[in-house]
Amino acid sequence: MVLVTDARKPIGVFDSGVGGLTVVRALRARLPGEDIVYLGDTARVPYGSKSPRTVERYSLACQAFLLARDVKLVLIACNTASANALPALRGASPVPVIGAVDPGAESALAATRDGHIGVIGTLGTVRSGAYERALAARTDVRVSSLACPLFVPLAEEGWTEPDDEVARAVARRYLGELFALDPAIDTLVLGCTHYPLLRGVITATACELAGRAVAVVDSATAMAEAAARTLRRGPSALAQGERGQLACHATDISRLDEIAPRFLGEDVTSFELVDL
Amino acid sequence: MVLVTDARKPIGVFDSGVGGLTVVRALRARLPGEDIVYLGDTARVPYGSKSPRTVERYSLACQAFLLARDVKLVLIACNTASANALPALRGASPVPVIGAVDPGAESALAATRDGHIGVIGTLGTVRSGAYERALAARTDVRVSSLACPLFVPLAEEGWTEPDDEVARAVARRYLGELFALDPAIDTLVLGCTHYPLLRGVITATACELAGRAVAVVDSATAMAEAAARTLRRGPSALAQGERGQLACHATDISRLDEIAPRFLGEDVTSFELVDL
Numbered sequence: 363m364v365l366v367t368d369a370r371k372p373i374g375v376f377d378s379g380v381g382g383l384t385v386v387r388a389l390r391a392r393l394p395g396e397d398i399v400y401l402g403d404t405a406r407v408p409y410g411s412k413s414p415r416t417v418e419r420y421s422l423a424c425q426a427f428l429l430a431r432d433v434k435l436v437l438i439a440c441n442t443a444s445a446n447a448l449p450a451l452r453g454a455s456p457v458p459v460i461g462a463v464d465p466g467a468e469s470a471l472a473a474t475r476d477g478h479i480g481v482i483g484t485l486g487t488v489r490s491g492a493y494e495r496a497l498a499a500r501t502d503v504r505v506s507s508l509a510c511p512l513f514v515p516l517a518e519e520g521w522t523e524p525d526d527e528v529a530r531a532v533a534r535r536y537l538g539e540l541f542a543l544d545p546a547i548d549t550l551v552l553g554c555t556h557y558p559l560l561r562g563v564i565t566a567t568a569c570e571l572a573g574r575a576v577a578v579v580d581s582a583t584a585m586a587e588a589a590a591r592t593l594r595r596g597p598s599a600l601a602q603g604e605r606g607q608l609a610c611h612a613t614d615i616s617r618l619d620e621i622a623p624r625f626l627g628e629d630v631t632s633f634e635l636v637d638l
Numbered sequence: 639m640v641l642v643t644d645a646r647k648p649i650g651v652f653d654s655g656v657g658g659l660t661v662v663r664a665l666r667a668r669l670p671g672e673d674i675v676y677l678g679d680t681a682r683v684p685y686g687s688k689s690p691r692t693v694e695r696y697s698l699a700c701q702a703f704l705l706a707r708d709v710k711l712v713l714i715a716c717n718t719a720s721a722n723a724l725p726a727l728r729g730a731s732p733v734p735v736i737g738a739v740d741p742g743a744e745s746a747l748a749a750t751r752d753g754h755i756g757v758i759g760t761l762g763t764v765r766s767g768a769y770e771r772a773l774a775a776r777t778d779v780r781v782s783s784l785a786c787p788l789f790v791p792l793a794e795e796g797w798t799e800p801d802d803e804v805a806r807a808v809a810r811r812y813l814g815e816l817f818a819l820d821p822a823i824d825t826l827v828l829g830c831t832h833y834p835l836l837r838g839v840i841t842a843t844a845c846e847l848a849g850r851a852v853a854v855v856d857s858a859t860a861m862a863e864a865a866a867r868t869l870r871r872g873p874s875a876l877a878q879g880e881r882g883q884l885a886c887h888a889t890d891i892s893r894l895d896e897i898a899p900r901f902l903g904e905d906v907t908s909f910e911l912v913d914l
Contacts, residue, residue, distance in 0.1 A: 405692050406682050411794075413892045416681050485893070511791045512804075518687075519787060521811075528788075531807045535797075616689045617761070 368457075372397035372609075373589060374428030375437040376421075379407035380618065381517075381555030382439025383625035384582045385462075386608065389437070392586035393595060396606040399431050403638070405613035408514060409442040410484025410554065417486055421447040422454055423638045427611070429455060435592060437585055438462060441553045442484045445492035458592050463487075465584030466551050467496035473577040474503070474549040480540050481507035482564075483553030484514075493553060506543040507553075510536040517559040518621055524562035533560070533567040541571045548572075552580040559624060611636045648673035648885075649865065650704030651713045652697075655683035656894065657793075657831030658715025659901035660858045661738075662884065665713070668862035669871060672882040675707050679914070681890035684790060685718040686760025686830065693762055697723040698730055699914045703887070705731060711868060713861055714738060717829045718760045721768035734868050739763075741860030742827050743772035749853040750779070750825040756816050757783035758840075759829030760790075769829060782819040783829075786812045793835040794897055800838035809836070809843040817847045824848075828856040835900060887912045
């Protein structure tokens with residue numbers, strides 16, 4: 363429950379790295395007046411290859427940092443953290459906590475024609491089975507999932523053009539494996555905050571493999587919508603007020619100036635280095 | 639200085655992850671009777687994309703763990719840690735510390751015909767300029783270096799066959815950039831412990847691009863040789879005594895059983911989970 367007196371407090375967003383800035387981008391589009399505190403745990407990125415216990419421990423430290431900054435709401439932009447640590451994070455927070463998995467699953471259920479959904483994400487997200495649980499709300503749905511570790515460094519290298527030879531080869535390898543699990547997949551969930559940067563090549567490859575249109579969805583927009591619902595906000599009030607402030611923090615600063623704008627879609631004034 | 643009374647103590651080896659097991663493999667071939675304590679900082683892997691300050695902090699914690707196990711010698715298997723933290727590690731250790739960069743540079747100088755050396759490694763290793771400094775001992779040498787972030791996840795996915803379409807596309811992209819810096823490169827240093835798993839595809843691609851033979855060297859064998867010199871051991875005494883014990887530790891346990899044997903070349907009995 364977010365109290366009216368909390369209205370002026372910022373929204374907190376954390377991620378294992380910079381990928382969560384895609385969620386900040388959606389949030390600033392949907393709730394432009396809100397102040398946002400962002401934390402990227404870039405010293406310990408990636409979470410995707412780590413065990414649930416370690417992911418939970420690091421995620422709790424990230425959330426504690428945001429709570430100490432008096433946020434009114436926590437968004438877990440990282441799918442791996444959402445998939446493995448949501449109960450622990452909710453248990454440790456006095457304010458509402460929104461994960462990435464339920465909104466992503468919601469988007470997929472809204473998009474699917476025939477109930478054949480593919481989920482791609484990190485090893486930690488796929489192993490957790492979190493999307494399968496979230497999608498089980500509808501019994502007529504078949505879920506196939508696959509971990510795609512190379513998509514993260516591809517996005518960070520900026521090899522993301524739809525005709526990039528390396529990106530195409532990697533996408534063909536992974537999506538070929540996924541469609542072998544279920545050739546009838548009609549909707550694909552980008553279950554990692556890095557993957558929206560590869561949306562073009564992933565969509566083109568999926569449609570090629572399927573021989574028809576495949577809907578490609580991610581969590582960012584749905585998370586921003588969930589945040590608006592939690593804060594009981596109406597439709598976006600863009601240009602009716604001042605643009606909220608964005609304060610970015612990271613546990614390590616290396617290449618952030620180069621990489622962060624790709625995810626955020628605007629310049630990042632600066633990252634403050636913090637030690638968790 | 640390693641004292642005679644220390645002979646029975648183990649050798650300590652640490653790495654940011656499991657790649658350092660390639661150094662353990664070389665060490666067990668060169669000094670088969672030695673006990674070895676290995677630590678992979680798998681909770682915080684990779685170091686390659688992190689800042690020098692963070693790499694130094696994590697490396698000191700790894701070394702402290704080994705020193706607490708009473709090792710007589712420390713080997714820094716990780717090139718990024720060697721390139722960014724060697725002075726700090728030596729300053730904090732009462733026993734000799736061997737890094738990966740000097741032995742790798744030594745191997746390159748022994749192999750080069752015309753003094754044109756290429757170095758590939760992580761962003762942290764390349765940015766440090768450590769190989770350039772180590773190779774500057776010879777003034778007739780030209781060094782060109784390039785960070786190749788996708789090689790690590792490629793090796794971990796096991797997409798390492800010389801004819802693997804993805805591995806070839808990634809190698810062509812990176813080595814194409816490297817040979818554009820110096821088309822006369824005759825020797826290539828694999829400046830990251832993961833890269834020896836891709837030796838086949840890297841060698842084939844380098845030779846194709848160069849249109850002639852390119853020598854490909856790594857640090858592992860030279861590090862084992864440096865350890866033998868430091869311990870004042872003669873040529874390998876294989877089969878003259880018992881095989882030393884190997885105790886493996888990691889800060890996170892995820893996929894280790896699957897990945898570790900690829901690097902070590904023998905089965906790993908088990909990893910003990912430790913918290914740094």
